[in-house]
Structure formats: C-alpha cells, structure tokens
Amino acid sequence: MPANEGTRTYDAVIVGGGHNGLVAAAYLARAGRSVLVLERLGHTGGAAVSTRPFAGVDARLSRYSYLVSLLPAKIVRDLGLDFQVRGRTISSYTPVERGGRPTGLLVGGGEQRTREAFARLTGSEREYEAWQRFYGMTGQVAQRVFPTLTEPLPTRDELRRRIDDETAWRALFEEPIGVAVEENFADDLVRGVVLTDALIGTFADAHDASLAQNRCFLYHVIGGGTGAWDVPVGGMGALTDALATAARTTGAVLATGHEAVRIATDGHTAEVTYRTADGEGVAAARHVLVNASPQELAALMGDPSPEPAEGAQLKVNMLLTRLPRLRDASVDPREAFAGTFHIAEGYDQLAIAHAQAAAGELPAAPPSEIYCHSLTDPTILGPDLAGRGYQTLTLFGLHTPARLFARDNDAVREELLKSTLAQLDAHLAEPLTDCLATDADGRPCIEAKTPLDLEHDLRLPGGNIFHRALSWPYAQEESGRWGVETRQANVLLCGAGAVRGGGVSGVPGHNAAMAVLEA
Numbered sequence: 001m002p003a004n005e006g007t008r009t010y011d012a013v014i015v016g017g018g019h020n021g022l023v024a025a026a027y028l029a030r031a032g033r034s035v036l037v038l039e040r041l042g043h044t045g046g047a048a049v050s051t052r053p054f055a056g057v058d059a060r061l062s063r064y065s066y067l068v069s070l071l072p073a074k075i076v077r078d079l080g081l082d083f084q085v086r087g088r089t090i091s092s093y094t095p096v097e098r099g100g101r102p103t104g105l106l107v108g109g110g111e112q113r114t115r116e117a118f119a120r121l122t123g124s125e126r127e128y129e130a131w132q133r134f135y136g137m138t139g140q141v142a143q144r145v146f147p148t149l150t151e152p153l154p155t156r157d158e159l160r161r162r163i164d165d166e167t168a169w170r171a172l173f174e175e176p177i178g179v180a181v182e183e184n185f186a187d188d189l190v191r192g193v194v195l196t197d198a199l200i201g202t203f204a205d206a207h208d209a210s211l212a213q214n215r216c217f218l219y220h221v222i223g224g225g226t227g228a229w230d231v232p233v234g235g236m237g238a239l240t241d242a243l244a245t246a247a248r249t250t251g252a253v254l255a256t257g258h259e260a261v262r263i264a265t266d267g268h269t270a271e272v273t274y275r276t277a278d279g280e281g282v283a284a285a286r287h288v289l290v291n292a293s294p295q296e297l298a299a300l301m302g303d304p305s306p307e308p309a310e311g312a313q314l315k316v317n318m319l320l321t322r323l324p325r326l327r328d329a330s331v332d333p334r335e336a337f338a339g340t341f342h343i344a345e346g347y348d349q350l351a352i353a354h355a356q357a358a359a360g361e362l363p364a365a366p367p368s369e370i371y372c373h374s375l376t377d378p379t380i381l382g383p384d385l386a387g388r389g390y391q392t393l394t395l396f397g398l399h400t401p402a403r404l405f406a407r408d409n410d411a412v413r414e415e416l417l418k419s420t421l422a423q424l425d426a427h428l429a430e431p432l433t434d435c436l437a438t439d440a441d442g443r444p445c446i447e448a449k450t451p452l453d454l455e456h457d458l459r460l461p462g463g464n465i466f467h468r469a470l471s472w473p474y475a476q477e478e479s480g481r482w483g484v485e486t487r488q489a490n491v492l493l494c495g496a497g498a499v500r501g502g503g504v505s506g507v508p509g510h511n512a513a514m515a516v517l518e519a
C-alpha cells in the first residue's frame with residue numbers, strides 16, 4: 001500500500017502483523033469488516049516465524065517460538081486454517097550424574113516405560129506416583145480453565161468455582177509454586193523438571209512472592225485442555241502463513257514495511273500515522289487494535305510508559321550433521337532430543353542460577369532446554385539435508401535477564417553461549433561443535449539471540465517474550481470485559497500484552513476481534 005495515497009477509512013486498523021494481529025484481522029475480515037494491518041518489518045509473524053538463518057542452507061527453522069500448546073482448536077477451525085501440529089512421543093529427557101555414573105530421566109514412550117525410568121533414577125515408585133497425581137491435578141485445571149480463555153473474562157471467584165478444587169487453587173493461584181513442588185516431590189531432578197515450566201521467559205525464583213512463576217506455570221500446563229506442547233508441522237512460519245492467507249483471502253490488507261508512529265483518537269474514530277520507506281501516510285478507522293507491546297501502545301498514544309518488562313532468556317538455533325552421542329548410553333539420542341532435553345535444570349541449580357543472575361552475574365552453570373524439531377517433523381529440511389540425516393536443534397536458556405547484557409551485548413552473548421554449550425557438552429560423549437553443520441561460507445550453523453537482540457529485532461520490550469509479565473486469566477481492576485480494553489474505548493490491545501496474552505495462542509487476537517464485533 002503506497003504512502004501518501006490520501007487518508008482511507010477502515011473499520012479496523014491493526015498495528016502489528018504478529019500472529020495475534022493476523023488472528024484479529026482474519027476474524028474481523030470474515031465478519032465483513034474492512035481491515036488494514038500495518039507491520040513495520042518486511043514480513044508478518046512477529047515472534048512466530050520460520051526463517052533460513054544460515055547462508056545457502058535449506059533449513060527453515062522456527063527462529064523464535066517453536067512449540068504450540070495454547071492455540072485453541074476453535075481458532076484453527078473458525079478460520080479454516082491449513083495448519084497442523086504433531087504430538088511428541090517423548091515428553092522430556094534430563095541427563096544427570098548419580099554415583100559418578102551418567103544416567104537420566106526419560107519421560108514418555110508409554111506409562112510402563114516412564115514408571116520404570118522414575119524407579120531407576122530415584123530407587124522407588126514414589127516420585128512417579130507423585131508425578132501422576134500432580135499432573136492429574138493440573139490436567140483437571142486445564143480442562144476447566146482453557147475453554148474460558150476465549151470467553152469474556154471470568155471473575156476470580158467464578159474461576160475458582162469452576163476449578164472446584166481448593167488444593168489445586170492453593171497450589172497454583174495462591175502459594176508460590178515452590179511450595180507445591182517441594183510438598184509433592186522429593187528428588188532434586190524431578191523437582192527441577194517440574195519447575196522449569198514456571199520459568200520459561202520469566203525471571204523468578206520458585207518462591208517469588210509476586211507469583212509471576214505461578215502464572216507462567218499455569219500457562220504452561222493448561223494449553224489445549226491437556227498442557228501438551230506440540231510440534232507445528234512445517235515450523236512456526238506455517239501457522240503465520242496460514243493466518244496471513246486466511247486474513248488476505250477474506251479481504252484484509254496486509255501492509256508490511258509500514259511502521260505505525262502515532263495513534264490519535266477521540267474514543268470514537270481514530271487516525272493512525274504510519275511511516276514507510278517512501279514517507280508518511282495516515283489511515284483512519286473506527287477501531288485500532290494494537291498487536292505491538294503495551295510499551296509501544298503507550299508510545300503511540302503519547303502516554304507514560306508502563307513498567308519495563310524484562311526478558312531473561314537466550315535462544316539458540318543450530319543445524320547439526322548428526323545428533324551427538326550421549327554419555328548415558330542407555331538412551332538413544334533420537335529419543336532424548338525428541339522431547340524437551342533439560343540441562344543444568346536441577347531444582348537447586350535453578351535456584352543458584354537465579355540468585356547469581358539477580359546479583360548481576362551470569363549464572364556459572366546456565367540452565368537451558370533443547371529440542372530437535374526435525375525428529376518429529378523433517379519437512380523443515382530440504383530433501384538433500386533430510387536425506388543426509390541433518391537435524392535442527394533449538395535451545396532456550398533461562399535466568400539471564402536483559403540487564404546482564406547491557407555492558408556489551410556481543411561479548412556477553414558469546415560468553416553465555418560458550419558456558420551454556422559447556423553444560424550440554426558435559427552430558428555428551430562427543431562435543432556438540434563436532435556435530436554442527438557449516439553454511440555456504442564455511443561458518444558453523446549456530447545463531448544466538450539475547451533479550452537485547454529480541455528487543456532490537458522484534459521490539460519485544462526488554463526482550464520479554466510475552467511483552468510483559470503474564471496475567472492471571474481472570475478479571476482484575478481495569479481489565480475490561482475481554483482483557484483487551486485500554487483507556488480509549490476504540491483502541492484495544494490484541495497482542496501478548498493483553499490479559500490472557502503471551503505465547504503462540506491467537507487468544508488476544510480472537511478476544512480483541514470479539515470485543516470489536518460486540519461494540
């Protein structure tokens with residue numbers, strides 16, 4: 001769409017073409033509304049994209065987000081998306097050294113096998129039984145909470161009644177999650193595996209009084225009503241592409257390379273000024289939906305900036321010529337890497353890493369988790385690479401808040417990458433670098449993104465992958481009917497920063513569209 005074409009009026013202008021902006025666009029366009037999406041980057045998708053990051057190498061990696069859990073089947077159905085996910089046969093593998101010998105815990109591959117794996121590691125049936133009880137409880141909560149995400153916000157009491165389990169309510173909503181983890185589990189490794197779901201993209205301790213870790217945990221165990229994390233077939237870009245197609249074919253205009261720079265509104269109609277390579281333009285609308293972060297919304301409206309929301313993760317993408325062999329020879333690497341492979345994520349290790357980072361140091365043993373997409377879905381590799389047995393690895397590191405990178409992002413990135421890979425190497429029978437593929441220029445196929453990189457590339461505030469700390473999924477003061485409302489009646493948030501936003505879910509996009517259609 002050219003700049004300076006004169007002011008056109010739309011029913012809705014959407015600022016940001018991340019997956020949530022596209023969900024909102026598709027719902028509104030299907031309802032017959034005229035929709036313009038302004039995306040500052042040259043492509044849609046935001047943090048839900050696939051790219052070929054390595055020169056001359058035909059591997060389409062989910063560059064940022066990589067697993068899907070929170071996307072309701074309803075959205076896929078309503079929008080007729082050509083998009084599928086595939087379950088993982090292995091849930092997780094955690095290597096550890098016990099009694100001077102390499103061993104580990106493989107969760108998945110059937111109930112009997114998992115039971116035996118727990119017994120082998122811990123010497124009794126107790127931890128497995130606790131695991132079954134605990135995840136039975138979260139499964140019940142998931143079934144009751146997940147369907148509410150695409151309904152108007154329940155009150156706290158309504159949600160509590162709906163959950164109808166006071167033990168679960170206390171464990172998840174009232175006491176720091178560390179209490180439930182310690183009450184239910186005795187083994188340090190098992191405790192650590194459970195706790196990691198509370199720390200993804202969230203810099204908190206198990207006992208943090210803010211309960212930010214509880215909210216993170218909740219969103220990690222309720223997806224799809226089961227808490228399963230599935231592999232997007234074709235990579236995360238396949239979802240964005242399907243959404244862009246759904247929006248476009250129903251008439252939405254997707255304008256990439258268009259950066260919104262100002263929103264002016266009297267509460268009834270609005271004007272959005274945008275900038276392109278050719279200059280400035282203005283689009284008028286009844287409603288403006290903001291898929292960008294709350295920080296960006298405040299800047300666009302000329303409001304004071306909300307509390308900064310710091311991210312704390314390292315994301316590493318790799319292409320390997322083969323999977324590395326493990327020191328724990330009882331496990332096939334094809335199984336170990338198919339699920340979430342936990343590194344330095346024992347319960348005590350997580351607490352130490354958090355304390356070190358909170359004191360301003362990089363964790364000495366940085367915790368992280370890795371997973372191999374191509375084992376479950378090889379379609380992201382070109383036929384030549386797939387035929388030669390190449391595999392992708394994605395690593396998500398914890399407990400490295402943005403402030404640690406402020407002194408020199410490049411140097412700290414390099415130092416952290418080295419120490420993170422050293423933690424992985426400690427469990428491998430050969431160094432990971434021996435398995436890294438090389439690109440067309442002979443460079444190893446590995447890239448790392450710090451919180452500051454994400455802020456720079458994607459405008460995630462402080463590199464926060466959820467735009468801001470996750471919210472409870474119930475109504476709070478000023479959260480409005482759908483959790484997307486702002487101080488102006490015709491300006492809505494439709495991105496991760498909304499109540500019930502965060503993650504690849506499409507939920508805030510859906511909810512903002514519903515709020516517009518109800519108005």
Ligand SMILES: Cc1cc2nc3c(=O)[nH]c(=O)nc-3n(C[C@H](O)[C@H](O)[C@H](O)COP(=O)(O)OP(=O)(O)OC[C@H]3O[C@@H](n4cnc5c(N)ncnc54)[C@H](O)[C@@H]3O)c2cc1C
Nearest residue numbers: 016018019020040046047064065066067260495496503504
């Ligand atoms: C490294 C990483 C790993 C993750 N892993 C997972 C995972 O495995 N599973 C999961 O569920 N979630 C994961 N997440 C979180 C998830 O990706 C995000 O929460 C989600 O993608 C947010 O989607 P969104 O559409 O709300 O916002 P975004 O994806 O942030 O999109 C916002 C869009 O707005 C655009 N924009 C910003 N400002 C302007 C402006 N002024 N004008 C025009 N356009 C603008 C941006 O360029 C961007 O395209 C991960 C995130 C990261 C970064």
